[in-house]
Amino acid sequence: MKHVLLIGSEGFISQALLNKLISKNYKIFATSRFLKESTDKVEYIKFDYPNYTDLSSISNIKFDIVFYLIKLGTYNQLNDFSIQYTNYELLVKIINDPHLKYKKIIYLSTISAYQFKDEANLCNYYGFFKKLSTDTLIYYCNGNSLKYNIFILPNVFGKGDLSRRSTYQFINKLKNNEDIFIPKEPLVYDMIYIDELINNMEIILDKNLNDGVYYLGNSQLKTLDYYVNEMKKITKSQSKIFYDKNFLPCITDYSSIPQSVIEKTDFEINKSFSIGIEKTIKWYKTIEMENNKI
Numbered sequence: 001m002k003h004v005l006l007i008g009s010e011g012f013i014s015q016a017l018l019n020k021l022i023s024k025n026y027k028i029f030a031t032s033r034f035l036k037e038s039t040d041k042v043e044y045i046k047f048d049y050p051n052y053t054d055l056s057s058i059s060n061i062k063f064d065i066v067f068y069l070i071k072l073g074t075y076n077q078l079n080d081f082s083i084q085y086t087n088y089e090l091l092v093k094i095i096n097d098p099h100l101k102y103k104k105i106i107y108l109s110t111i112s113a114y115q116f117k118d119e120a121n122l123c124n125y126y127g128f129f130k131k132l133s134t135d136t137l138i139y140y141c142n143g144n145s146l147k148y149n150i151f152i153l154p155n156v157f158g159k160g161d162l163s164r165r166s167t168y169q170f171i172n173k174l175k176n177n178e179d180i181f182i183p184k185e186p187l188v189y190d191m192i193y194i195d196e197l198i199n200n201m202e203i204i205l206d207k208n209l210n211d212g213v214y215y216l217g218n219s220q221l222k223t224l225d226y227y228v229n230e231m232k233k234i235t236k237s238q239s240k241i242f243y244d245k246n247f248l249p250c251i252t253d254y255s256s257i258p259q260s261v262i263e264k265t266d267f268e269i270n271k272s273f274s275i276g277i278e279k280t281i282k283w284y285k286t287i288e289m290e291n292n293k294i
Contacts, residue, residue, distance in 0.1 A: 002025075002027065002064040002065065003027045004021060004029070004063060004064060005063045005066045005067070005102070006021070006028070006069060007094065008049070009032050009044075009069070010034075011069060012156075012162075012194070013153070013197070016158075016194050016198050018042070022041045028041060029044075029045060029058060029061070030042050030044055030045070031044075031045045031049075032046060033049060050072065052093060055099045055100045058099065058100070059100075059101070062103070063101065063102040064104065065103070065104050065105075066104070066106070072086055073087070078124040079124040079126070084128070084129045085125070088129040091133050091137070095137065103146065104147035104149070105146065105148050106149045107133065107134065107137050107149075108153060110127065110152065110153050111154050112127035112250075113130040114152075114254070114256055115252050116251050116252075116253060124250075138150070138213075141211075147211060149210065150213040150214065151201060151214055152214065152216065153197065153216055155167065155189055155191040156191075156197050157192075157280055158193045158276060158280050159194060161194070162287075167227075167231075167280070170231055171280065171281060174235040174239050177237055178239055179240050179241075180228055180241045180242065181241075181242050182225060183244060184243040184244060186223045187223065187251060187252075189227065190220070190222075191222075191227055191273060193275075197216055200214075200216045201216065215257045225241075230273060230274055231277055234274060234278055
């Protein structure tokens with residue numbers, strides 16, 4: 001039986017990945033900033049990330065796979081140098097912790113590492129330090145005979161997401177018939193439903209692919225105008241969409257993103273964006289009904 005460690009288990013994507021791992025024959029350990037009761041499927045380890053000391057409590061285990069999913073900070077702190085540098089510093093401390101023994105580490109990077117506000121500058125410190133973290137991890141693993149995978153995530157949405165991601169914000173505004181402002185420039189985006197993202201991760205795990213950088217999007221690029229209008233149609237919203245020529249978003253350089261995942265796994269996206277949005281809206285309504293009962 002493989003021993004797997006999730007470093008960072010509270011997030012939207014972390015929870016979806018954890019549920020998938022539970023369905024497989026793994027012995028799962030998961031760190032949490034809060035004290036959680038372990039189950040027969042998951043052994044939780046209290047781990048206060050900002051005040052990190054060491055992982056001595058699991059020093060007797062050699063993990064087959066470590067998933068690194070920690071990300072400090074909120075949507076509003078993507079360009080906060082101190083927060084984002086702390087994220088990088090935390091990664092360096094953890095992979096160098098002598099108490100953490102593992103054969104392979106999987107690191108979740110982001111499309112933000114390939115987003116630019118102009119030809120020379122990345123969009124924010126979040127993307128800069130994600131790229132630096134990726135390079136550091138690859139260099140460290142190569143120098144220490146460790147296996148690795150880097151998963152580059154596109155714009156992810158779906159059940160479990162209550163963050164300030166763009167899709168969640170758009171759906172809320174559309175449900176309330178609020179006006180929507182989007183860039184006038186016809187820039188393209190890649191949005192993927194959470195279940196599809198996890199399925200793509202599973203394919204790479206099942207094929208036991210190592211030492212690769214994989215983009216987990218569907219590469220079916222559409223304009224933001226397309227996505228917003230699809231959401232408007234599904235929500236039957238009366239919102240008006242305005243095109244703001246002064247709104248200068250970050251530009252994603254999709255041409256520089258490694259496409260090896262498509263070549264090596266041949267995965268196919270099974271569900272359309274519209275189906276994913278319908279499922280997401282259904283989940284939001286369920287959450288709202290539960291909150292109204294409290």
